[in-house]
Amino acid sequence: MTAKVSASDIRASFSGAMSAMYRDEVPAYGTLMDLVARVNDETLAGQPELKARLEATDTLERISEERHGAIRLGTAEELATMRRIFAVMGMFPVGYYDLSTAGVPVHSTAFRPVGEEALKRNPFRVFTSLLRLDLIADEALRDEAKAILAERQIFTDGAIALTEKSENEGGLDSHDAARFVSEVLETFRWHDKANVSLAMYHRLHDAHRLIADVVSFKGPHINHLTPRTLDIDKVQALMPDYDIAPKAVVEGPPTRKCPILLRQTSFKALEETVSFHDGKGGWQAGTHTARFGEIEQRGVALTPKGRALYDALLDNTRKLVRPAADGSNAVAYEAALIETFKAFPDDWAAIRSAGLGYFTYSLTEKGVAAGSASGDIESLIAEGFVRFDPIVYEDFLPVSAAGIFQSNLGDGAQQDFVASPNQKRFEADLGAAVLNEFDHYEGIEKASLEACLDALQTRAAAE
Numbered sequence: 001m002t003a004k005v006s007a008s009d010i011r012a013s014f015s016g017a018m019s020a021m022y023r024d025e026v027p028a029y030g031t032l033m034d035l036v037a038r039v040n041d042e043t044l045a046g047q048p049e050l051k052a053r054l055e056a057t058d059t060l061e062r063i064s065e066e067r068h069g070a071i072r073l074g075t076a077e078e079l080a081t082m083r084r085i086f087a088v089m090g091m092f093p094v095g096y097y098d099l100s101t102a103g104v105p106v107h108s109t110a111f112r113p114v115g116e117e118a119l120k121r122n123p124f125r126v127f128t129s130l131l132r133l134d135l136i137a138d139e140a141l142r143d144e145a146k147a148i149l150a151e152r153q154i155f156t157d158g159a160i161a162l163t164e165k166s167e168n169e170g171g172l173d174s175h176d177a178a179r180f181v182s183e184v185l186e187t188f189r190w191h192d193k194a195n196v197s198l199a200m201y202h203r204l205h206d207a208h209r210l211i212a213d214v215v216s217f218k219g220p221h222i223n224h225l226t227p228r229t230l231d232i233d234k235v236q237a238l239m240p241d242y243d244i245a246p247k248a249v250v251e252g253p254p255t256r257k258c259p260i261l262l263r264q265t266s267f268k269a270l271e272e273t274v275s276f277h278d279g280k281g282g283w284q285a286g287t288h289t290a291r292f293g294e295i296e297q298r299g300v301a302l303t304p305k306g307r308a309l310y311d312a313l314l315d316n317t318r319k320l321v322r323p324a325a326d327g328s329n330a331v332a333y334e335a336a337l338i339e340t341f342k343a344f345p346d347d348w349a350a351i352r353s354a355g356l357g358y359f360t361y362s363l364t365e366k367g368v369a370a371g372s373a374s375g376d377i378e379s380l381i382a383e384g385f386v387r388f389d390p391i392v393y394e395d396f397l398p399v400s401a402a403g404i405f406q407s408n409l410g411d412g413a414q415q416d417f418v419a420s421p422n423q424k425r426f427e428a429d430l431g432a433a434v435l436n437e438f439d440h441y442e443g444i445e446k447a448s449l450e451a452c453l454d455a456l457q458t459r460a461a462a463e
């Protein structure tokens with residue numbers, strides 16, 4: 001029997017292939033990648049303690065290869081099949097995001113690797129949304145959209161056959177893995193020929209721009225890829241020098257010494273030429289705006305207590321200043337954000353002792369040399385036997401995601417829906433439950449703590 005390629009290796013190779021394809025399709029993404037690489041190098045050179053921490057936790061290497069993407073699917077069947085395909089690459093649905101409250105008729109999850117080893121190897125994630133036609137008022141249009149979606153097949157026969165093979169045989173050998181990557185890539189490719197007429201596109205677009213983006217095309221083109229930067233403010237400030245116009249405000253928490261959760265910013269989607277059916281067997285030219293670029297900076301994952309504090313502070317800020325789509329009050333918003341977030345400790349030890357964030361524990365050089373030590377975790381830390389490092393937040397934030405969606409839907413696209421989260425329905429369509437992100441971080445924290453205490457043979461003392 002030929003050896004199987006690990007799911008993480010398939011994921012790494014897929015992430016690389018996707019990046020190369022998108023770089024080809026959207027040259028500004030390539031420019032952004034170069035800028036991020038430059039800023040990351042400069043940040044590491046200027047902050048030796050950050051570099052040392054990343055090295056100590058074995059997470060320095062993953063950063064230059066790190067990115068996430070996003071797609072929007074049209075049907076439950078597409079979502080369920082996508083789940084099986086991502087599973088071949090070791091990517092599993094984590095979290096449920098309801099974006100209806102933010103005027104976007106979708107709900108979403110993030111497919112991503114789970115567990116420390118897989119994340120270290122390659123943390124590629126895909127924010128995956130499912131269109132909610134049930135939120136569209138116009139019943140006739142809803143039925144037409146459904147009928148159009150029912151006709152399309154977004155996966156190649158090869159992608160489905162190889163997914164089944166992997167499920168039946170517990171993985172793929174290197175030849176099949178390479179074929180799998182190129183077959184699956186087809187689903188994410190841009191199509192400049194639409195599925196519909198220009199008139200239909202306009203009707204869908206009038207109902208909601210996002211509906212047109214999902215229903216009018218042969219497949220769920222990847223709509224952005226996001227490299228991870230170590231200094232988002234610097235990249236944001238340098239973007240204009242590279243001829244990229246960033247969105248007015250950075251989503252998420254303010255600039256801090258100790259980054260928490262996730263900060264994101266994007267550049268506006270491109271207007272692209274698309275051919276639509278002319279109803280006479282030919283094509284008619286039109287345009288569509290969908291694909292954009294984004295960058296993100298990731299900080300510590302927060303506990304439910306930390307997250308509740310974050311949500312409350314963000315909410316308070318937005319009550320003071322609601323960021324306008326045109327960026328006119330960006331300065332006031334940023335000032336309010338900084339002021340409000342003074343209530344969130346900005347020091348790793350304080351964040352840890354207040355139970356706001358998740359950390360991994362490991363032995364220091366002194367701890368390794370000592371071999372054994374007694375005392376509880378607090379005294380082991382105080383005596384320098386054990387160190388703690390923030391666990392990176394690997395997920396997304398619904399308010400930020402809504403901001404990213406909105407900035408690419410154009411001004412005035414704001415639309416109100418009645419908030420209607422429906423995780424049960426989403427999971428039924430997905431064919432699986434989504435993982436709870438908090439449980440996952442807590443598990444990683446606990447395992448590291450136990451490993452440390454075991455190594456120092458003080459487990460009994462700590463219990």
Ligand code: OOG
Nearest residue numbers: 070127396400401404405
């Ligand atoms: C997804 C937007 C969400 C993020 O980084 O929060 C997202 C989309 O526009 O399809 O990618």
Ligand code: NI
Nearest residue numbers: 070127226294
């Ligand atoms: Ni994104």
